[in-house]
Amino acid sequence: MAVRLFAVSVMLMSAAAAVAAPIAYPATKTGPEVEARHGISVPDPYRWLEADVRTEPQVANWVESQNQVTMGYLAGLPKREAIRQRLTELYNFERFGLPRVRGGVQFFTRNSGLQNQSVLYVQAPGAEPRVLIDPNPWAKDGATALAEWQPSEDGKLLVYAVQDGGTDWRTLKLRDVATGQDLPDVIEWVKSSAIAWKKHGSGFYYSRFPEQAGPKYLGVSLNQKLYFHKLGTPQSADTLIFETPEHPKRGHFGQVTDDGRWLLIITAEGTDDRYEVRIADIAKGEKPRALVTGLDHDWSLAGSNGDMLYFRTNKDAPRGRIVAMNALTGAITEVVGQGPATLxxxxxxxxxxxxxxxxxxxxxxxxxxxxxxxxxxxxxxxxxxxxxxxxxxxxxxxxxxxxxxxxxxxxxxxxxxxxxxxxxxxxVAFNPADYTVSQIFYASKDGTKVPMFVAHRKDLDLSKPHPTLLYSYGGFNISQTPGFSVSRLVWMEMGGVFALANIRGGGEYGKAWHDGGRLLNKQNVFDDFIAAGEALVAKGITTKGQLAIQGGSNGGLLVGAVTNQRPDLFAAALPAVGVMDMLRYANWTAGRYWVDDYGDVTKPEFFRYNLAYSPYHNVKSGKDYPAILVTTADTDDRVVPGHSFKYAAALQAAKIGDKPHLIRIETRAGHGSGKPTDKIIAEAADLWAFAGYWTGLTK
Incomplete structure (x- = not known):
């Protein structure tokens, strides 16, 4: 027994030594490229890392060498395996998606616990649920997912989308609900599409992009069109319903009202909830006619009643109101006026x-x-x-x-x-009564009051500071609200505090809150987040040496930017799938949509403004940075992995201290949706082991 304990002790000492030792990062070559606009030339030495990892061998080799170093480091972190085991235990619970009822038949997803992908069930009245689609056998690695799905009005047919390896591209298929067999219909080149059935199940409306000749996972998304697919016909025979070739950046999706009478065509160009609305009476075979013109306001359909359509809109109401619109005349009547809360x-x-x-x-x-x-x-x-x-x-x-x-x-x-x-x-195998949540308000740099949720175990001794994980997003009118997360629960269970800051750029307080954190106001987002960290320290909840920060996508940009601006404030940083190159973000896939929040860098004011906070361009030698674990995935075709590759290379090349600056690159995964349960657990274990070690939670 003594020999075994000695061996374990030596192993732990070796692991600790490996974690503490300086890291030999893989060599990353540099190039002469520059981003030159508006009389400014900005070096871009790692531009070669923008190439597709699936088709460019030198990028694939770089990814492999980076993962070898990162995984070797993570393997030496204490409690990593214990965290993974606890995550696995807690994830092993039955969970369901919201049911949809069509023709009296109920459709819902269920995961028994550790299934990589949730299974779609159907349940007729008085009958037991039965499996309609189980995506788990579709791929050995569990990375092919059932994405969007929509039953027909009578519940007899189902359109469903297949998502492979985390990509945003979809393949649509049709399934007979009674037999569980697929029909021959297959539809490709679908991305960011709604699915709207025509009444009586003769077919459905969907949106697609033209077939791409260039790289599928890097090309800019342009010329989305709305089509109607008639059942039993090839995609080549689908009817084009609407397009705007004169405005290739505009996208279109269809909605059919619950009574089946009206087809609504919603047109957008960016991400800022600014729509045009067209309408057609389906039964009369009308061609679409304009109902709302000008990409000025949000028009989100609540439902219809005869000739009246009900919308949530922010026209003349920054926090939102409900109006009734006559589908024949376009006349608008206010039904529920703007209130103090955000609709x-x-x-x-x-x-x-x-x-x-x-x-x-x-x-x-x-x-x-x-x-x-x-x-x-x-x-x-x-x-x-x-x-x-x-x-x-x-x-x-x-x-x-x-x-x-x-x-x-x-x-x-x-x-x-x-x-x-x-x-x-x-x-879930825990007691909710053992945890508590409070909400505090703090002042940002300009005096703006910002709310923040703080959650932890009730028995935590609050007379002393604790390792704390601060999370936020701050963009695209997306609100951050209380929600259950197994991984966050494990962080709190280990004795950590979790904080969620509702910073500007989100939609928590309506349009003004969003506008206050976008375009030439983007620095407010970073100031709000930095102030959140300072508030947690000032209140004695944590210390600078115990504070970790986390964010994904636009939140990855947030973490990268504040780490550059205030590296002294944080012990660890976890930027995930982040938008890290703010000068070239619009060059790939969905990036061009983000001009609404980030601005158009073809204009001098935005080029200069974005350059000032771009994470990739502002890594500065001469300061001690926190420990950083960048995460991304090889099939992320929303925020392409080149963002994170270039940022990680810049971190490793700079003289910013001896703490680790690593990148973890998942394979056969994308921006987040469709990720298998086993990959979710493995990544969360690595993140918590890393952040826990550098905040003192797991030392």
């Missing part, structure tokens, strides 16, 4: 309107008559986030609810009686 969405349930609002980033759902008369508040199970409320003609629907320490639950809702009924409650 997130609205849906028509029978002869009632449900309004999902955010009040200080917490869900409050209100019920109204069609004339706008308030009918009460929907009874939610607590303080947290509610979502769903799919519109329906019979007034019945489902919604989901969760909070930081409350696993997702599914509720049936009847708008006529304003009653809710618990349908399913996820059961």
């Amino acid at each position: 997130n969405s609205a849906s028509l349930l029978g002869n009632r309107l449900v309004a999902e609002t955010l009040e200080d980033a917490k869900s409050v759902v209100r019920l109204y008559a069609l004339d706008g008369k308030p009918l009460g508040v929907v009874p939610l199970p607590g303080i947290g986030t509610a979502g769903g409320f799919e519109s329906s003609e019979d007034g019945k629907t489902y919604f989901g609810f969760s909070s930081f320490a409350t696993p997702a639950s599914i509720w049936r809702y009847d708008a006529a009686s304003n009653q809710v009924e618990l349908v399913r409650q996820a059961k």
Whole structure:
């Protein structure tokens, strides 16, 4: 026994020594390229890393060498395996997606616990659920996923999307619900598309891009068109419904109202919830005609009642209101005016309107008559986030609810009686009563008050500081609200504090909050996040040496930017799939949509402004940086991995201290959706082992 303990001790000492030793990073060659615009020439020595890792051998070799160093380092971190085991235990719980009911038949997803992909079930009235689609056998590595799906109105057919290796590209297929067999129909070149069935199941509307001659995972997305697919015909015979060849950056998707009468065509050019709306009476075979012109405001359909369409809009209401629009004349009548809370969405349930609002980033759902008369508040199970409320003609629907320490639950809702009924409650192997959540407000650099949620174990001794993980996003009008996460639970279970800052750029307080953190106001986002870290330190919740930061996508940009601006404030940084090159972001795939938030660098003011905070361009030698673990994936065709590759290369080349500056590159994965459960667990274990070590949580 003594020999075994001695061997374990030597192994742990060796691992600790490996973690503490200076890292020999792989050599990364540099090139002479520059980004030259507006009289400014900016060196871009790692541009060669923008090439597709799947087709460019030198980039593939770089990725392999980086992963070897990173995985070798992570293997030496204490408690990494214990964290992975605990994550696996907690992930092993039954979870369900929100049901959709069509023709009296219920469709829902279920994961038994550790299945890599959730399974789609169908359940007829009075019958037991049966498997309709199980994507788990589709790929040995579990990385081919069932993405979007939509049943026909009568529940007899299902359109479903196949997502391979995390890409945003989709292949649409059709399945007969009764037999479980696929029909011969197959549709390709689909991305960012809604699926809208024509009534009586004769076919459906979808959006697609032209077939690309160049690299599929890097090419800019242009000329999206709306088509109608008639069942039993080849894609080549599909009917073109709408396009704007004179405006190739515009995209279009279709919606069909619940009664099947109206086709709505929603047109957008960026990400800023600014739409044009066209409409056609399907039964009359109308050609689409303009209902709302000018890409100026949000118009999100809540539902229809005869000739009247109900929309959530921010026209003349920065926090949102509900209006009724006559589909024949375009005349608008206000139904629910703007209130103090932010109107997130609205849906028509029978002869009632449900309004999902955010009040200080917490869900409050209100019920109204069609004339706008308030009918009460929907009874939610607590303080947290509610979502769903799919519109329906019979007034019945489902919604989901969760909070930081409350696993997702599914509720049936009847708008006529304003009653809710618990349908399913996820059961995770922990006690929610052992955790507590509070909300604090802090002042940003310019004095703006910003809310922040703070969650931890109730028994934590708050008389002393603790390792803390600070997370945020800060962009694209996306609100950060309380939600359950197994990985965050493990961080808190280990004794860490989790904080979520509702910084500007999001939609928590409506359009003004979003506008305050985009374009030439983007620095406010970074100031808000830095102030959040300073507030956590000032309140004694944590210290600079115990504070880790995390963010993904636009949040990865956030983490990269604040790390450059305030490297002294953080002990560890976890930027994931980040937008790191703010001068060339629009050159690939979906990047050109982001001009709404980041600005057009072909204009001098945005080129100069973006250059000042771009993470890749502002890594500065001479300062001690925190430990950094960059994460990305080889099939991310939304924020292409070249962003993270170039940023990691710049970090490793700079003289920024001896802490590790590593990149972890997942294979057969993308921006996040469709990632198999085993990859999610493995990545989370690595992140927590890394951040835990450098904040003192796992030393």
